[in-house]
Amino acid sequence: MQVKKKQRTDVSRESGSISPHTGRTYSPKYYEILNKRKDLPVWQQRQDFKGILSTNQTLILVGETGSGKTTQIPQFVVDAGYTGNGKMCVCTQPRRVAAMSVARRVAEEMDVGIGEEVGYSIRFEEATGPRTFLKYSTDGASINSCTKNPSASVGLFLRGNPILMGYFMCSD
């Protein structure tokens, strides 16, 4: 799927005021960031994306730099209900710093705690918890976690640009 060029969007419609992830009212900062997110090119195609995702096991998504692949697509995956019940969306990044900083940004965008609902996993540092449904990770740390904890390693795997998306499963 090809992400189209940026167009203006209607930002007047807000989502519900209670976060389904925390049960708390969204902060003013959440809405401030949400309006910026709605201006990103991928936002225009989130419904198309969810439709294509639901009918394909593998999806290659191409979008220009800054269009929202790394920060938005995993959130669309979460919104579409693919996570929970032990399933996690894992997005790999080439560098430790990138994994950490994008996780912090996405936690802020979702109005959740870093290391709680959204986390990261890099060598020597695991910032995740029992409630984590979205994790940014280096390639190495992802492979490590599959090897060490095969039963928990079922999730959605997103990588690079174009984003290559598919389920991965590790087993003994």
Ligand SMILES: Nc1ncnc2c1ncn2[C@@H]1O[C@H](COP(=O)(O)OP(=O)(O)OP(=O)(O)O)[C@@H](O)[C@H]1O
């Ligand atoms: N830490 C941050 N603080 C503020 N804005 C950010 C931050 N990280 C990303 N953004 C904004 O989010 C937008 C989308 O970023 P994202 O990393 O998802 O793009 P991308 O499509 O993955 O780009 P690339 O192809 O370069 O990886 C950026 O254009 C930028 O405006």
Ligand SMILES: [Mg+2]
């Ligand atoms: Mg990216």
